[in-house]
Amino acid sequence: MRTAISTLELVEPRSLKHALDVLRDSQPIIPLAGCTDVYVSLNAGAPPGARYLNIWNLDALRGIALRGDTVSIGALATFSDIMRSPVVRKRLPALVAAAREIGAVQIQNRGTLGGNVANGSPAGDSLPVLAATDAVVVLRSAGGVRRVPFNGFYTGYRKTVLRPDELIAAIEFPPVTGRQWFRKVGTRAAQAISKIVMAAVRAPHPRIAFGSVAPTVVRVPRTEDLLSAGASLDDAAAMLLTEISPIDDIRSTAEYRRRVACNLLRAFWTETA
Ligand SMILES: Cc1cc2nc3c(=O)[nH]c(=O)nc-3n(C[C@H](O)[C@H](O)[C@H](O)COP(=O)(O)OP(=O)(O)OC[C@H]3O[C@@H](n4cnc5c(N)ncnc54)[C@H](O)[C@@H]3O)c2cc1C
Numbered sequence: 001m002r003t004a005i006s007t008l009e010l011v012e013p014r015s016l017k018h019a020l021d022v023l024r025d026s027q028p029i030i031p032l033a034g035c036t037d038v039y040v041s042l043n044a045g046a047p048p049g050a051r052y053l054n055i056w057n058l059d060a061l062r063g064i065a066l067r068g069d070t071v072s073i074g075a076l077a078t079f080s081d082i083m084r085s086p087v088v089r090k091r092l093p094a095l096v097a098a099a100r101e102i103g104a105v106q107i108q109n110r111g112t113l114g115g116n117v118a119n120g121s122p123a124g125d126s127l128p129v130l131a132a133t134d135a136v137v138v139l140r141s142a143g144g145v146r147r148v149p150f151n152g153f154y155t156g157y158r159k160t161v162l163r164p165d166e167l168i169a170a171i172e173f174p175p176v177t178g179r180q181w182f183r184k185v186g187t188r189a190a191q192a193i194s195k196i197v198m199a200a201v202r203a204p205h206p207r208i209a210f211g212s213v214a215p216t217v218v219r220v221p222r223t224e225d226l227l228s229a230g231a232s233l234d235d236a237a238a239m240l241l242t243e244i245s246p247i248d249d250i251r252s253t254a255e256y257r258r259r260v261a262c263n264l265l266r267a268f269w270t271e272t273a
Contacts, residue, residue: 002045034110075114094180128199131209178203202272
């Protein structure tokens with residue numbers, strides 16, 4: 001551990017209201033959920049700040065519930081909670097498939113859905129599922145609640161519309177009609193960050209999202225339109241290449257990602273036919 005923990009301050013809120021008051025009155029302060037991303041920065045000697053707010057014990061942010069036809073998943077729900085939830089297993093199998101491939105058991109027990117969203121890595125494995133299912137991010141501050149469509153949540157590489165005084169409280173999923181599909185391509189089955197990741201819904205108008213092919217997770221609306229209109233897979237794959245902008249990095253190359261993106265599109269379309 002290259003960061004001296006004794007130099008950091010940790011605030012333990014008594015309640016959600018207390019946490020939101022601290023976020024309003026006592027900036028700068030960084031929320032800590034499962035800490036699986038933040039700990040990596042601390043370990044590397046690059047702490048994102050000096051003051052932290054431990055939200056892990058705020059059970060008000062943890063539940064998974066069906067409200068009407070909407071599945072609401074608390075921001076603190078872990079990937080293990082998601083895999084175990086009968087509601088999520090029935091309604092959002094693509095999210096269960098993503099949760100199963102995140103890290104390994106230790107990370108699944110601590111890593112939260114809200115942390116994956118707030119962290120905003122373009123390789124975050126749950127994110128294409130949220131994009132393809134048109135999820136909604138529920139944000140809470142001392143001033144109230146606002147709901148932001150997930151597909152408008154990111155404004156650039158690791159940039160979001162989340163304000164410093166807000167917490168992600170939950171992710172809401174409207175009913176999903178059509179077969180759900182998820183595929184992660186990494187170096188190995190566990191503890192590997194995605195080289196490329198895709199989630200999709202096979203509805204009359206398909207909904208398709210990719211991670212690790214652009215600065216943020218992306219939907220590919222023109223590819224969706226072509227498939228919906230009955231175009232060939234070759235034409236859809238050609239269109240897909242105009243909608244993604246992968247780069248070379250330590251995990252993969254742009255060329256590999258372009259090829260695999262097209263292969264995943266074909267696999268989705270044929271497997272869900
Ligand atoms: C060994 C290892 C393997 C991993 N494998 C994967 C993988 O395969 N796929 C993958 O997608 N990720 C992976 N991760 C990354 C990480 O586990 C996930 O991103 C996880 O979802 C983060 O959740 P957390 O609760 O631990 O976030 P934290 O580390 O607590 O927080 C991350 C960021 O989000 C903010 N934050 C957290 N919760 C909230 C909230 N409710 N409101 C506002 N801001 C919030 C924090 O301030 C911080 O900036 C891995 C990490 C490790 C260490």
